[in-house]
Amino acid sequence: MSKQEPAIPNGLLEALRTAQHVVALTGAGISAESGIPTFRDAQTGLWAQYSAEELATPEAFQRNPRLVWDWYGWRRQMVAAAKPNAGHLALARLEHLVPTFTLITQNVDGLHAAAGSREPIELHGNIMRVRCALEATRYTTWSEEGALPPPCPSCGAPLRPDVVWFGEQLPVIALERAWSAAATCDVMLSIGTSGLVEPAASLPRLAYNRGATVAVLNLDVTPHNQERLYLLNGQAGNLLPALVTALEQQG
Ligand code: BV8
16 A cells, blocks of 8 residues: 555645745654664663663763763664665755755754755754863764773863763754744744753744744644644654655645
8 A cells, every 4th residue: 555645734835835934853753764763762772771861961971981982882883874764855855945944953863964954953962973071172083992981082081972961051053043043934843853852842832932833743743733833643754755745846
């Protein structure tokens, strides 16, 4: 049976067709179809005994740097093997269909850039980079020959994943760009996020409260359309290509 083409509400298509500025905010759900577990998914195997919130903190790294380093090594291997899926690729197409497009992601897997999105705002950093825990110097390659975490080549302090842990400030410029986009957009698409982690979770609320059209694309929403708010239930890898194709067909 052919996959049912999801119906995209006309009101949402009309808002996208006339929008000057469209923002997409993505969470772990958009990468689930690339094989990367979401934060709501239980951790597997060796990591089943921990919760992500426990390990993704400066305190955990302080307490047990090797454990946290290994957890990111496990995740980095999954990310390195992952490919952008139809949802990532559809957002890269959407960018060319609207006058101004801002992509904000909570994900640290780099799949939006790999899909061709021009300048994703990575609110929570990128797991494929590390940085010196002391000087914050960033590295995209490093040796894992000796003790782990590896020492910073320039000062010897431990290297750490270049991501934002719970309790840490988000990168100031990235966050400012995200607030500004939410404050000026005509449409915001919130895709594959449980909306539990702040301050990212406040972006769709900010956009909606100032009159933008907001669409939530998620597995666990009960679909309903009301003017300016649309809840589309389904997989991002199905919903987004259907939305972009419908927009392209409208011309
Ligand atoms: C900060 C990088 C301030 C690391 C991550 C109350 C109010 C305000 C703040 C707080 C508060 N209480 C606590 C806080 C602080 C905290 C926070 O929000 N905690 C939460 C748990 C309550 N926030 C912070 O600490 C932030 N910093 O606030 O600093 C500050 C001020 C002064 C001084 C110091 C600090 C930093 C937060 C960043 C944490 N880092 N990631 C790493 O990856 O290891 S967060 C991490 O979890 C992800 O990046 C992501 O953001 C989040 C997971 O959320 P989602 O992406 O939404 O994923 P999730 O699994 O939850 O949901 C997936 C969804 O997709 C589901 O709904 C599912 O149904 C759906 N789905 C699944 N498959 C599909 C799908 N949808 C569509 N298609 C599919 N196929």
